[in-house]
Amino acid sequence: MSKLSKIRNFCIIAHIDHGKTTLSDRLLEATQTVSARDMQAQLLDSMDLERERGITIKSHPVTLKHKAADGIDYIFNLIDTPGHVDFSYEVSRSLTACEGALLLVDAAQGIEAQTVANAHLALDLGMEVIPVINKIDLPGSDIPLVKQQLEDILAIPADEAILASAKAGKGIPEIMEAIIQRVPPPRWGEHPHTRTLIFDCVYDAYKGVICFVRVFSGTIKRGDTILMMSDGTKAEVKEVGIFSPSMKPSSTIEAGWVGYIVTNIKDVSEIKIGDTITTAANPATEMLPGYKEVRPMVFSGLYPIDTSDYEKLKVSMGKLQLNDSALVFTPESSVALGFGFRCGFLGLLHMEIVTERIRREYDLDIISTYPSVVYKVLKTDGTEIEVHNPVNMPDPAEITSISEPTIKATLHIPSKSIGDILALATEKRGYVDHTETLDESRVMMVAHLPLNEILVDFNDRLKSITKGYGSMDYELSDYQQSKLVRLDILVNGETVDAFSSIVHMERSEAKGRQLCEKLKEILPRQMFKIAIQASVGSKVVARETISALRKDVTAKCYGGDISRKRKLLEKQKEGKKRMKQIGKVSIPQEAFVDILKSTSR
Structure with missing residues (x-):
């Protein structure tokens, strides 16, 4: 038996919260990769954020050694993946490095x-997919229904x-036996040159990249x-x-293995995820098929609350x-x-996680501006420009049309919520293309x-609306023309660019x-x-008007002629008029934080 056939x-x-990390914990225990003393729940979720929220954000590789029933020792390389739609790029990278997948339902x-999208x-x-129906001991479990869904929705045999x-x-x-029997051994192992795929990277303060x-x-x-x-x-x-599951140095890493490489590269920008590594002495000529380039969908500005932290934020963003x-x-x-910085994210959860990681891992106080998307603007001179930031929107007189990105959303919802979801889609300027019944209690809407x-x-x-039972997956669709305008906020006659946003004319x-x-x-x-x-525009x-603070200038007048008080009040009015002409309103940082927090809810 060759080495590759034992790997x-x-x-x-799976969809978020269907038990991926719990299953990986059990596999670690079953193969005794981690001693009982060191075992803890969500072992592969090493980030505080992952443990707090109970979600996986990063892919986590681990090598397991398993003795099969026939006495042969196998090496399992497991990569635990996230389930949320915003982190599907992590899933695609993990899949590229594997030959098989356990599909958890x-x-x-x-x-x-997300189960459908990941499957x-x-x-x-072209991977081998092994369906696993998890949480069968729950009182509300309905195994026959899930088997029916596997066949109807994913065309995977229920048996x-x-x-x-x-x-x-x-x-x-x-599950262990199915992995041995159904997942094929590592592919492309016979290639004459060394070819290695980078599927993830981390930055270490001591080792570098x-x-x-x-x-x-x-x-x-x-x-x-x-x-x-x-x-x-x-x-x-x-x-x-x-990885076992922490990093364990070895003399070599061979074909079929999942591991790590520490190089003398210290600059984070020199490594590209999805790249192929080969040896300089005998280089390969053909790269491994990578995965598609990631396209950010949501843009937001990140600024340090203390302006002297700009350089620190720049370095932190590079490492992240x-x-x-x-x-x-x-x-x-x-x-x-x-x-x-103007930052591009895959979605709102991705944006939230990134800002939280910058705050925690790099000890920075930052503020994020209202999220926006990329608009395509056709100008009167025939040129088309992309607008990432509302501030860069041209003057309305120069614009012929504005197009905005649309998405095709797949919604899995309880059938009794159809009316409310249709109303929600209409309120959000969308429409439902078609509805498909999955079983007696659930429907799928596009x-x-x-x-x-x-x-x-x-x-x-x-x-x-769906009391927690609805789920959504989406993909980017076409750009469509729409009546969009830039909404500016002026304080004392001056535009505050941080509050500018692009909205539909009817909502402005x-x-x-x-x-x-x-x-x-x-x-x-x-x-x-x-x-x-x-x-x-104009x-x-x-x-809204914020009324002025007023000093009581007549407090020193004890009686006397009314003209005395009137004279003092007129003098105050003149002073206020002059102050308004030269006065500037400095908006405190807390106001930005408060308003941006309230508008991003």
């Missing part, structure tokens, strides 16, 4: 939107499904000179090893980008907020919606009124009246 590379894919909740991702790559309970440890031996790799052919050992095939960068290998290749950022400056409308509260509203008045009212509550009063206005659509 199995697989990952676990919750016995009580059935097949959800199709694996099947499109292939393994029944398990990861929490109770049921079905684990059957650590690449997580899957070796497809050849071997890599300490001291080798390697070559990055995308740009020809050369580097010396300082250390190689495997290596660990999260979907994050893109470019420097930008704002009159109100100073220097910062809806087309503007991406801008689902940014803030769509998912929360969906969960609220309501949105402007909401922002003006909020600012009136937040902004401190001055010695003169402050006008807060929302404007579209037209003011909403206004």
Whole structure:
């Protein structure tokens, strides 16, 4: 038996909260990779954020050694993957490094939107998919229904499904046996040159850049000179090893293995995830098939609250980008907020996680601006430009048309919520294309919606309407023309660029009124009246006024002629008029934080 035939590379894919991490914990226990003393729940979720929220954010590889029933020792390379739609790029990278996948389905909740998306991702790559029905010991589990859904929705034979309970440890031996029997041995191992895929990276303060790799052919050992095939960068290998589950150095990593490589590269920007590593002495000519380039869908500005932290934020973003290749950022400056970055994210959860990681891992106080998407603007001179930031929107007189990105959303909802979800889609300027009945209690809707409308509260509203049973998956669709305008907020006649946003014409008045009212509550009063206005172009659509603080100038008058008091009040009025002409309203940082928090809910 060859070495490769004893290796199995697989990952676990599922919808969020269907038990992936719990199953990986049981597999670690069953193969005794971790001693009982060191075992803890969510062992592969190493980030505090992952443990707090109970979600997986990063892929986590681990090498397991398993003695099969026939006495042969096998090596399992498992990559635990995230389940949320925002982290599907992590899933696609993990799948590229594997030959098989365990598709986990919750016995009580059935097949959800992300289950379908991840299953199709694996099947499109030609992988072996092993269905596992998890949580069979729950009182609400309905195994026959889930089996029916497997056949109807995913066209996977129901008799292939393994029944398990990861929490109770049921079905684990059957899963291990299925991995050996059904997952094929590592592919492309016979290639004459060394080819290794980088599927993830982390930055270590002491070691520098650590690449997580899957070796497809050849071997890599300490001291080798390697070559990055995308740009020809050369580097010396300082250390190689495997995950068990922490990093364990070894002399070499061979074909079929999943491990890590530490090089002498210290600059995070020199490594590209999805790149192929080969040896400089005998380089390969053909790269491994990578995965598609990540396209950010949501943009937001990140600024340090203390402007002296700009350089620290720049370095932190660079390190984080290596660990999260979907994050893109470019420097930008704002009159109100100073220097910062325009960042691209895959979705709102991704944005929330990135900002939280910057705060925790790099000890930075940051503020994020209202999220927006990329608009295409056709100007009167025939040129088309992309607008990432509302501030860069041209003058209305120069615009012929504005197009916004739309999405095709797949919603899995209880059938009794159809009416409310149709109303929600209409409210968000979308429409439902078609509805498909999955079983007697669930339906699948396909809806087309503007991406801008689902940014803030769509998912929360969906969960609220369906009492937590609804799920959503979406993919980017076409750009469509729409009546969009830039809404500006003016304080004392001056535009505050941090509050600018692009909204639909019909919503501009309501949105402007909401922002003006909020600012009136937040902004401190001055010695003169402050006008807060929302404007579209030159037209003011909403206004609030903060009344002036007034000093009692007549307090020193004890009686006497009324003209004495009138003279003092007139003098005060003149002073206020002059102050208003020269006075500037400085908006405190807390006001930005408060307003941006309230508008991003």
